[in-house]
Amino acid sequence: MSHHMFYIEVPEEMNTKKRKREYNPISSDEYDTDSGVCSIEEFNAGKDKYQCTMLGALPTPYPFSQGIASQASADVIKKQGDETQKVLSKYAITFSGSMKRKLWPKARPADAIDTLVIMTDNTDSQNWKDACTDIYALLLQGGLVGSTIKVEIWNEALRYKDVSFAIPSDDPRLIQALKSVQDDVAKIVLKDLPDIVTSIAYHMRGPSQGLVGDRKPTIMVHVKHKSRHLFQVVEDKIDDLLSSKDFPGITISTKILGGEIKWGTNKITETYDIRHNFIPTPHGQPKPFLLNLTS
Known part of the structure; x- marks a missing residue:
């Protein structure tokens, strides 16, 4: 797994909140100024x-x-x-x-x-x-x-250093919220990123040395390293989906990263390895899908 802790917290309709770090192009060699297409590495660097x-x-x-x-x-x-x-x-x-x-x-x-x-x-x-x-x-x-x-x-205190933790198994409201969006999230990702997505996962994210209360539920979309796309557009689509749902008091973040999750236990969908849990793409090729890391 690859990969920060500084988000603008935006109140949304229906009492739903999301935390979001805005992408600002950093004029690297991996950003196309005409199309806005960038590498996944540029996309994440431009958020920190x-x-x-x-x-x-x-x-x-x-x-x-x-x-x-x-x-x-x-x-x-x-x-x-x-x-x-x-x-x-x-x-x-x-x-x-x-x-x-x-x-x-x-x-x-x-x-x-x-x-x-x-x-x-x-x-x-x-x-x-x-x-x-x-x-x-x-x-x-x-x-x-x-x-x-x-x-x-x-700035060592402020730069992005979030890591993944288990989704608490004793929070049924959170688990239900995540389960209720997983199919629609998969549809967005498989439609927009069919050839580069490696996994979709649901984790708690926060600083490794932070408090448990600082961890936030996060939709984790992993794509192949060096992939290029309009990643902000895809992220915004998932955020719009979350904004349309009613999860009072629950903050759900979206993160698109480069890399791949090789294995993860999963109580929510009762599978233990993403290699055994696939959703067909529009092209008929299997792509891994994972709702994982419950404690």
Whole structure:
């Protein structure tokens, strides 16, 4: 599973609420300005303004794996330390720490790259991309090759780090709400994303170290890595469906991510492996569907 905690909470009709993080294109190479089509990686990066990287690139998605950065990268980062601080001062970015690590998206070690991560407590991220780009240029001037280094700025407290938890089995109202929309959600996803969807799941999502009360029921749609589509349109369709339902006091979120759920226990539909639970697509090909993770 792949993959943040900052949502605009919008009151809806019929006492239904949804939490939503707005997608804002980050002008990466994976966004088409004419059509609005983007990769799933761009789509999720564009929803997290508290983790930025340099112009034309995408920040490392959460969750990620890490290792030791090369000595060459470490040496240049150290050599350019004073100039890096000048860039941060230029853009009024408060420095609260840094790390130099080799980072890569979970289960994708081929994408590993040395990364300088600068931590800040700032909440205004408007200039972070420019700062990353300038610091990246400093590292290239120091002798590093562009394809071997990346610069990111994080607000560690605010960047997206949600993980999945079980849907509580002792909440029958929530379970019924999720069951009541699963067929319609599947119809939307299989119509709009028939060739790239890998699973549909229902989880509680929240920060790993957060309170139980911070976890929110979430419709999780996973698609193939590097898939391109108008993902915001699909997400909005699911949100519109949820808005048409009457779930007083229940907040349901929608999340479209890159990746695949390999296995999950499932008390709601009484299946234990998504490989045994398929819904035919319009093309007659089976696609996995899962309503899972009840405690």
